[in-house]
Amino acid sequence: MKGVLYAGLALLALGLQITVVPDLSIWGIRPDVVLVTVLAVTIRWRDKFVFVYAAALGVALDSFTHGVLGVSGMSFFAAAIAAQLVGGALYGDSLVSFSTAVFALSLLEGIVFVVIFRVLDSQVPWGSWLLTRVVPEAFYNALIAPAVYIGIARLERWTPLHPRS
Amino acid sequence: MVDLLKRNRVLVSACTVLSLLAVLLSLRWSNPSYARWIDEVLHAAAYPVQAGYRDAAAGMAGAFSHYVYLVNVQAENDRLKEQVQTLQEDLNQYVNSAIQFNLLREQLGFLEETPERKVWAEVIGESADNFHNILLINKGSQAGIRRNFPVVLRQGVVGRIESVTALQSVVELVVDRRHRFPVLILRTRERMQARGNGSDVDLQSEDKGIAFGQGNGIEVERVRMLTEIEAGDSVITSGLDGIFPKGLLVGTVTSVGREKHDLFQVAEVAPVVDFSRIEGVFVILRDRRAGAYPMFSDP
Numbered sequence: 001m002k003g004v005l006y007a008g009l010a011l012l013a014l015g016l017q018i019t020v021v022p023d024l025s026i027w028g029i030r031p032d033v034v035l036v037t038v039l040a041v042t043i044r045w046r047d048k049f050v051f052v053y054a055a056a057l058g059v060a061l062d063s064f065t066h067g068v069l070g071v072s073g074m075s076f077f078a079a080a081i082a083a084q085l086v087g088g089a090l091y092g093d094s095l096v097s098f099s100t101a102v103f104a105l106s107l108l109e110g111i112v113f114v115v116i117f118r119v120l121d122s123q124v125p126w127g128s129w130l131l132t133r134v135v136p137e138a139f140y141n142a143l144i145a146p147a148v149y150i151g152i153a154r155l156e157r158w159t160p161l162h163p164r165s
Numbered sequence: 166m167v168d169l170l171k172r173n174r175v176l177v178s179a180c181t182v183l184s185l186l187a188v189l190l191s192l193r194w195s196n197p198s199y200a201r202w203i204d205e206v207l208h209a210a211a212y213p214v215q216a217g218y219r220d221a222a223a224g225m226a227g228a229f230s231h232y233v234y235l236v237n238v239q240a241e242n243d244r245l246k247e248q249v250q251t252l253q254e255d256l257n258q259y260v261n262s263a264i265q266f267n268l269l270r271e272q273l274g275f276l277e278e279t280p281e282r283k284v285w286a287e288v289i290g291e292s293a294d295n296f297h298n299i300l301l302i303n304k305g306s307q308a309g310i311r312r313n314f315p316v317v318l319r320q321g322v323v324g325r326i327e328s329v330t331a332l333q334s335v336v337e338l339v340v341d342r343r344h345r346f347p348v349l350i351l352r353t354r355e356r357m358q359a360r361g362n363g364s365d366v367d368l369q370s371e372d373k374g375i376a377f378g379q380g381n382g383i384e385v386e387r388v389r390m391l392t393e394i395e396a397g398d399s400v401i402t403s404g405l406d407g408i409f410p411k412g413l414l415v416g417t418v419t420s421v422g423r424e425k426h427d428l429f430q431v432a433e434v435a436p437v438v439d440f441s442r443i444e445g446v447f448v449i450l451r452d453r454r455a456g457a458y459p460m461f462s463d464p
Contacts, residue, residue, distance in 0.1 A: 017293045018215055019222035028381065030295055048175050055182045059189070063207040064215060065294045066327065066335050069200070070189035072294075077182060113296075120190070133295045 005159060006041070009152075010057055013037040018064060029133070031140040032106070034061050036148045038076055039105050042083040043098065044152060054080030071116050079109035095146040103142035110134030209330045215290055215301065216333075268444075271319050281410060283317075283447040284308050289333070298341035300324070302446060305332045313408050315449045321414035321437040322402055323446050334448070338440055339415065340383060346406045348385060348415055350392070351399035383416055388430040394421055400434050410449065 013034045021030050038054045041047070058076030062069045083105055114134060118126045170177055192200040286308070290301035304310055306329050316323040316336045324344065327337035337344055388394055398418040404411030416434040423430040 014214075015218045015222075018218045018290070021293060022291055028295070030293070032294070049178060051179055052182055055186060059186075060211075061294070063211045065292055065297050066208065066299050067294070067297055068190070068193065069204060069207065070186045073186045074183075074190070077186065081179070116190070117296075120193075129296075137295055 006053055029136040031144045036141050036145050039083050039102050040148050040152050042080050043087045051077050051080045074116055075109045075113040078112045079105050082108055098149050099142045099145045102145040103138050106138035106141040208328055212333045282450040287445045288443050298338040300336040302334050305330050305334050307331050309450045310334050310448050315409045316446050318438055323438055325408050347403040348400050349403045350394055351401050383434040383436055385432040385434050394432055
């Protein structure tokens with residue numbers, strides 16, 4: 001059941017990212033539903049091996065966006081590990097704290113992403129990417145985080161065998 | 166040993182995942198052809214999923230709008246509203262058809278007036294993140310499309326084919342930072358180097374032909390200080406890269422940056438193509454045997 005839930009959520013998040021998210025673009029910035037889902041799952045379900053899930057979803061996203069394979073995988077992995085490390089101490093069940101956490105972790109994920117890109121290619125304008133891409137995206141992720149959080153909470157109610165039960 | 170691994174299985178798993186990701190990333194440099202093969206396999210696997218998602222979303226949107234129209238409508242009004250709706254939809258359809266007809270007629274004119282062999286492809290997807298500028302089109306190697314073939318519209322240059330599978334291809338737009346190509350100013354024909362809009366450029370590494378874009382526009386660099394260039398000048402492809410034919414319109418200069426101590430000027434260019442409204446594109450089928458290979462190495 002747990003595996004089905006994880007796989008279903010992954011397919012749903014990737015589907016939304018491909019179909020709906022491009023239409024939610026504001027000034028060229030799109031939210032990252034896949035990342036928010038990974039963070040929500042990490043924070044709520046506290047699964048020890050969630051970083052494997054995060055890395056796999058990152059690679060899948062790299063494949064769909066035709067980026068450098070492994071970059072999102074690495075950044076998602078780092079964000080999931082960070083969420084795991086501080087999750088228990090920092091987050092309650094409130095939407096505000098979840099949104100704040102998503103903002104901070106999205107920033108971290110974005111920084112890791114840009115740093116890896118910078119290491120791979122010295123021409124990447126990491127300064128401008130941080131300001132014009134990473135920060136707005138983190139803010140956007142924080143805005144959609146409550147919707148994802150509520151969605152996952154609903155899902156838990158419908159499926160008694162979810163990892164949190 | 167086994168007990169130790171079992172006790173630390175979380176740590177071991179984390180290290181394994183990290184190592185796999187590092188190997189995946191390093192393959193791009195240690196074995197580029199193998200990395201490209203993995204890319205192509207994953208992209209080929211992703212295409213049908215992406216297409217399926219899009220079709221499902223379109224179907225659901227249609228079903229939802231139909232449901233919304235029918236719920237909470239009284240019987241008498243329902244019939245009348247439906248009639249009005251039908252007429253309105255017919256009208257919209259006619260208007261849309263007329264617009265599409267005009268667009269296609271324009272493109273058909275372009276198709277007939279230019280000598281290159283082209284194939285028309287519909288756009289079926291776009292980039293899902295904030296760092297890449299790509300389009301997915303519904304034609305692939307079965308239609309004769311190969312990597313690095315130029316993608317154009319009547320208005321001007323759109324991009325190049327970045328990867329191909331049998332039935333679909335990925336177009337890397339000219340505003341993507343990975344994209345770099347030589348251009349000419351139409352007024353002065355001064356040769357320059359155009360790249361996707363971004364900052365801090367290492368001019369020494371330009372021979373690689375690798376650039377990453379921010380997606381907002383095009384920046385033209387390496388314009389000699391003596392060149393007279395100003396806002397409003399047109400920028401066209403020079404054809405020196407072996408990818409784009411010479412003379413395709415790229416965009417219009419919007420601003421020029423020149424500092425006294427610099428060797429070159431830099432110009433911001435607004436692309437002539439509105440990438441957010443593209444519904445279809447032409448892929449120019451180039452003859453590989455005629456030496457139409459790109460001058461710059463592939464990323």
